[in-house]
Amino acid sequence: MSALLPALADPTDEPALRFPDGAVTYRELAALASDLGVRIAGRSRVAVWATPTLAAATGITAGLLAGVPVVPVNPKAGERELAHIVASSAPEVVLAAPGVELPAALAGLVRIDVDVAGRVPGAAGTTRPVPVPEEPPAKDPALVVYTSGTTGPPKGAVLSRGAIAADLDALADAWAWTGADRLAHALPIFHVHGLVLGTIGPLRRGGSLHHLGAIDGQRLAVAVAEGATMVFGVPTHYHRLAADFEADPDAGRTVGRARLLISGSAALTAVDHARIEKATGLAVRERYGLTETLILTAARADEEPEVGTVGRPLADTEVRLAPLPAADGEQPDEGLGAVEVRGPQLFSGYLDLPEATAAARTADGWFRTGDIGRWTESGLLALVGRQATDLIKSGGYKIGAGEIENALLEHAAVAEVAVVGVPDPDLGERIVAHVVPTDRAAADDDLARGLVDHVAALLAPHKRPREVRFVESLPRNAMGKVQKKLL
Template structure:
């Protein structure tokens, strides 16, 4: 942070902090809006935030951080059952929402507090750009272990679990990313991600605030918005693979988008693997490489390709500063020592970026950690000789044991996506009496009238990878099932 930014009466208070569409708050206005709200909720225990992609959500979370009260971001698209579970489990006393927002009946029992960001806050000049930084706000009773957020997991293996994320983890992750990405107060971030999860909220909103920079939220992702913001001074873009896929599809017919992306300092993708094919299309059109990082709700960020490192497609880079990472065998304790780009192991991590516990779930918390404090991610990966990590899939859904080999679904998916007849691809395993498991490909063909055959795709994969990694079964679909973050929901794929 510069001297001008650190001075609460200096020009930094008038610098833009948050912009959503045509609505902007400077740092001084953010303080003037969030501070009285923080005073209002200080004794609330826990507060729910109706996390629409709006200024009001960002202000509500900053107010919660100022007050030292854990915020529970609620996905506005959650169904009645899921929302009811989250509210019952986290037991907030208040719900913060934008004025005029219609909330579902599930929240009727909670006291509602409207977040009014349209009050007259001009000329306050009462804050430095550190207002949003967890390490620089709050009352003296707060500690690094004080819960900042309770973020609920996707619930793919049962009801969503509330990951209690302490202030220490938020600060550690954002500062480690500042090192890896050379992220400063001069950066202006543009993104169109939802604000009820780690990527959109912690990285996308609290990250720029901690650096003293700015964020411009698109409200809703559109390539035209990306073009506009990167052409008007934004330096970084955060997105998920579905967004970058849309960008890759649009680039051939949109030279303005290509020019805007070429101006960006950093293009970051996360939440799921970005197909190598999309990496290459974007790089060819813009001259810029998308970098990937790897994180989870429970761990925040673990690894990233560094801004000063090689932006190698298909990898998530190296461990961030302060994060320990190891791969383990199937017993989940024996370390995999190989750095050969082939030997698969489960990723386990340890460091200040980790969550504290699953709320109300001591048994689940205990099961998630080894006795010596490593968190079991359930993600499978290999390591290249130079330490770059390549994720090959989830232990539960993406590790296929076929013919004596351990095979990651991710590399087969990338190979399939290089076939011109494949628009989207997912790979799973199904029982096979001879092989143990056979590889099954789920394909959205580029031309539904002429989809590629199983033999054609099997030969394609065998040439690129190895014969034992070829799919034995191919299903053709109109679309792959995805969640709000664009992740493919493989449990929704049924063999038929």
């Protein structure tokens, strides 16, 4: 494999990374990262205190250059989760910005401060980067990223250098992503969205990243005015941006000068799709993937996106829909299937968990995503939900929670919604919709009945909610995903 970060092999004075705590060119980053890389070379693994800072991004880059697997640590992880991650991954070193107080779980590790403010080796171009080891084999691990742990303690997904390179190159093809692009976002960099796509991605292309720290309409408009061509975000970001743009139309028009708006990590509602496009003139493109698989499908830059879908499989990526578990008396699945995938970007396995790794794959080697999907007439993948929480078996039918949620979001009275199945002695499970109303004062029995009738008319009577519960908000994790188990 060629270098994972080729632009650092022969660095220039073009901008590479910009965070709220500082900015570096490729020449400066190569000098900093290679100098730090020599200090960690040969270690089994290195933890990085992954705050959204230049120091953390430099530490991650140093690990990649030195061929040392990086364990990005969520700075908001609880005491128990953090202790589990440290015990599981057994890093020898932790990298952090000077002066940052680290929690007790990291206290036993050798600490190396990443000082980007006080010293930039070779900043003037007079000093060449310190030599680092030759490019490791493609199969070697680059990252160990811990899953959310919704079904037990978090598991460390081992992502190889080759998997990351293959996925980013396939996304470059889908999005026409080049070194001329400047990416803007405010995503955390301990997760694959903000880390692999949002930080390593620009560096692999030879472009640049402008990390905003936090996102709002005015801040993003300034970034685009300064040259940002691509924007990454999660649905929560776009929901808030839509409101910002409605209050400040000039900001929306400025953001519309970007080339691509990309959303991921959860489904963007049809309502917010329409609001963003009205404000900016740009249609948001969605993509789909998991920690273990990186990105699998994406709406392409050269095609108009279709709301409610996550695009086509990337180059060299295969996606199939396997039959869902059946029981006597159940109705046909109406095109729904369990999403299974294979491709060069899949993880190597869960760290030191061979049984869990084997259980995640089918007998013929496909990865079970746990998602439910269907193909549209145009050959795009639409996700209906998760098998664990979004496949509702009611009255002999298999029903996807996602399509009910999308239908409800087309109603003007619904701001947010989460649909779940709850045990029912007659139906097996009954459909319950948790609705955040646009007007709390209007949330009454008449509105609930209206929402039920709305779904029955749009979809089918057997897919209508049997109960509507009005709530102030929906529980979400750090990536903006609704935590349905809490409902």
